[in-house]
Amino acid sequence: MSKKVYNTKGNRYIKELYKHFSDEMDKVVLPSADELVKMLDQYDGKERKGAPVIVPVVPLKPRRKVWHYAAAVLLLVGLGTAGWFYFGGQEGPLTASTTSDNGDSHSNVLPQREQQETLVADSNAVTLPDALDGTSNDNTFLAQNDDASNNERLYSRDHQHIESFDYDTQIKTDASINGNLADAAMTDTDTAMGMQDGKEATATVTPSNPVVSAGSDHRAVQPETDDNQALVPEDVENKTLNETRHYSDFTDPRQYFYQSSSYNDWMITFGAGVTAMAVVPEFWSGAHTINEKKLAHSSIAPSFKPVVSASITGCMDYGERFSIWPFLYAEINSQGWRAKFDSIPDNPAGCTYTIELKSVRIGAETGVDMEWLVRPRLGLTGGLGVGNYLGLMQRTRGERHLNATGQLMPGAENDWMKYNWDGIPSAVFCATGRLGLRYYFKNDSFLQLGLNYRVCSGDLTGNDKMYLPYSVFCLGYKERTLGMMLVYGISF
């Protein structure tokens, strides 16, 4: 008996065993070439009974990585689509190129709707800021009312037109003004004619009676006199720093010109909880051949696993134009670990990008992780996860106050990038799941048609409720390697 004791750690022992085995096999005497020829001649001449030897069909062509390329192309297409959706497919920011008195050209980018509110008590009143004082170099100014028409109007002295944007209908109208509104501010009286909201409008301005009339709609004009800030009451300005402003939130009856702002919201949350996950019955069809046996697999495998998870999420919100929730998530559960990145748009129509990496223990897990048994396959899956999430939410928010021309207000610049930290302890309860159909291809690519959903309660303040069906159609790919599985997909 061999007395050698091998270290059984590592693969070296296995290799030594195999080498020893190979050496032993080399000692076996096999037929020579001549003997083989004789054997073959004998075999050829012999009448064989029964069925001929069945030779397995060996795939002779190398596997092509078509789906790798397809997945990459789809990823690029998806990214492009998302880019277009977020950056190109919506109305761009209101801009106005103007020329100052000294001939310098510059462009003002006016903030978005949530960043521009003009609040007036009288729905028929409209505030026209600095352009009327005749001293400003800016030839563009904003007048906006918050009445039921929900319109925003941009009066341009240079271009002599009125742009009107209706947030309800998302229709932008552009009407030329027959006359010069600027002159109206510098002369005693002037009238501007044009089309506004689809009807003929007349704007009449006099210094003593600053009224702009639009058709039969008489609007009070409150000329601004003190370099862009006279119309912002201090208490209002301070108050708005910690508010999430929505158009309908402003009910203050006082008349003022609210000059603000742009803000960034970031929330960072950490939490731990227990999630119970149930996998509802799955049905598979298709065939996978193992040792020449066709296997079909169906599974009714409810599973419950304790989960400890941590996540970091943030909301990038830029007005109504860009809002997305990147979501980093890590989890350790009774069956392994999982980490994923979700990029969930804050509306159901956007694309969701998911990259998920998780440990794989085939055989130890049920349901989805048994998919390897069946290929190609059509799976009907469904799931419901319910968990709670306790954590402390920190918000950082920066604000800047802009005047109607899009310039920083004097005295308010410091608010920008000065973050306010609101520690909000939150307990959010979420139910997530997926209902849908997936079709799997041989190499773990899949198409999914179904609904992913995430329904969350609000935090302690009752805010931030989220009812979010976030994908219906998904293209994805799974890669299993080194005990891990990488899933990436695009959802639409």
Place this chain on the structure above:
Amino acid sequence: MTHKEKQDEFVAMIKQHERLILRICSLYTNSCRAELCDLYQDAVCAMWESYDSFRRESKPSTWVYSVTRYTMLNHMRKHRLETMSLQECDKEDVADDSYDPMLEDLHDAVALLQPEERDLFIMWMEGFKNDEIAQVTGLGYGAVATRLTRIKLKLRKILKESKEVRYE
């Protein structure tokens, strides 16, 4: 190509891979040496019969492995009740002093593997690359790597336990 040329070419290929064929026969069937020669001849005959269908689009070793593996699986199905373990074979044909615990370790460990795991293990030990293994087994490249890792862990565990039992 004449029959003679084809036969010469075939024989040359077999001679080149004869040890591979033998090892596959041994690991699949756990047979004694006397029986191994018969299995070897069965495999060679099966290859000869299907040699015309070998389109040379894969490496000869891959084709040789595939046919031998299939022949051995077929043999095991037919002779399931007649199969003798290596230990029994040794008792009959081989003197006790030639008993090799390492070979026994290997055969026992391989016998504990699932059939598809055995395929992967043998091909890995024979130096096939992952894409070649994927080609033979129909698995994805990633799946091959994953399962090989798992198989190695399983083998290490089996071998460690067998060592502990032996030296207790």
